[in-house]
Amino acid sequence: MEAIRWIIKRTRQKLMDHQYPINHTLAGRYKIEKVLQNGSYGIIYLCWDLDTSQRCVVKQMRKSKKKENVDNYRQETIILEMLDHPGIPKLKETFIYEGNQLFSMEFIEGKNVEDTLFDTKQKYSEKECLVIVQKLTAIICYIHEKGVYHGDIRIPNVLMHGDKLHLIDFGLAHNLHTDSHAKEHQEQLAQDDFFDIGDFLLFLLYSSYEGDTKRKKPWTEELTLHPKTTHILKRLLQIVQPYQQCEAILEDIEEAIILLS
Numbered sequence: 001m002e003a004i005r006w007i008i009k010r011t012r013q014k015l016m017d018h019q020y021p022i023n024h025t026l027a028g029r030y031k032i033e034k035v036l037q038n039g040s041y042g043i044i045y046l047c048w049d050l051d052t053s054q055r056c057v058v059k060q061m062r063k064s065k066k067k068e069n070v071d072n073y074r075q076e077t078i079i080l081e082m083l084d085h086p087g088i089p090k091l092k093e094t095f096i097y098e099g100n101q102l103f104s105m106e107f108i109e110g111k112n113v114e115d116t117l118f119d120t121k122q123k124y125s126e127k128e129c130l131v132i133v134q135k136l137t138a139i140i141c142y143i144h145e146k147g148v149y150h151g152d153i154r155i156p157n158v159l160m161h162g163d164k165l166h167l168i169d170f171g172l173a174h175n176l177h178t179d180s181h182a183k184e185h186q187e188q189l190a191q192d193d194f195f196d197i198g199d200f201l202l203f204l205l206y207s208s209y210e211g212d213t214k215r216k217k218p219w220t221e222e223l224t225l226h227p228k229t230t231h232i233l234k235r236l237l238q239i240v241q242p243y244q245q246c247e248a249i250l251e252d253i254e255e256a257i258i259l260l261s
Contacts, residue, residue: 017062018100019043025050027097030058030104041072041171046107049092055107056092060100072171073101078178079148079170080105087139087166108168110161113200117155117207126229127260129204133197134253135165140193141246143167147176149189153196155203194243198236205229228256 019038025031030047036057037044043060061073073094080091080103092104116122124132136158143150151172159166174182174189182189202219211222220230232252234240243249 017043018098020045020060026058026102027095030056032058047104049104056104057089057107058102058104060102063100073103075173075175075178076170077103079173079175082175082177083143083146083148085139085142087135087164088143089166089168108159108161108166110159110164110166113155113158113160113203116160117203123208124204125208126205126225127257129201129207130229130253130257130260132160132165132204133201134250134257136167136200137197137246137249137253139165139167140197141250143173144190144193144246149174149176149182149186149193150196151189151192153193153200155200158200190244190246191238191242194236194246194249195238197249198233201233201236226256226260228252228259232256 019035020026020032022032022034026045026047029050030045031050032045032047033055034046035043036046042062045058045060047056047058048054049056077091077094080089084090089106089108092106094101094103096102111120136153140150140153148170150167150170151174152169153167157167157169159168176182176186205223205225206219209222219233225233231240232249235243235252236249
């Protein structure tokens with residue numbers, strides 16, 4: 001039965017969600033260079049903006065998920081439009097093309113942390129991990145201040161290029177200004193983002209771990225960390241009293257970096 005449902009779903013997507021080919025120009029402006037992602041909620045293209053002679057990213061929402069995507073499209077574009085931070089891609093414009101809802105945004109140079117960790121086998125010291133997470137947390141502090149909660153802070157959604165870090169994909173984000181449900185759960189949304197920061201930090205710290213992860217020991221036994229770093233992780237992961245304010249996380253990270261220097 002599950003196999004039949006999967007076949008129906010895939011057939012419906014093929015019929016409704018037209019993926020445009022390389023070199024196709026969207027709305028007379030965006031020439032497709034590459035498909036970056038073919039996700040469950042949208043197709044993301046790397047394009048050449050013929051108006052500005054610059055690369056950009058265009059996201060096409062799936063017609064097959066119209067019910068969910070009407071809200072997702074509105075939320076994501078409103079959020080991107082209201083945010084102005086060097087670590088977040090800027091919205092260029094929203095548009096309709098051949099009945100499809102699309103929006104274009106700034107292209108961010110860099111490689112996501114998932115590819116960096118698993119493809120290039122990059123290893124980070126404890127201090128380097130904290131410096132990276134400090135930059136990520138600063139972005140989170142900014143969006144929380146603006147009433148936005150990301151809801152999907154994962155290694156594929158963080159781009160790094162040199163010493164610069166960017167947070168992308170606000171498709172699952174919550175906006176207190178437009179979402180009454182989010183207002184009622186603001187504290188939990190903040191905790192969810194903080195937990196994700198902790199999970200992200202663990203991924204980085206394990207990049208230099210040489211032991212056998214198959215033994216499934218807890219990270220507190222596998223990783224040899226400074227007590228301050230352990231304390232930060234335990235608070236982020238809600239093992240001990242969780243953080244209530246983003247700024248407190250930044251203060252503790254700064255202290256840990258100094259102690260490790």
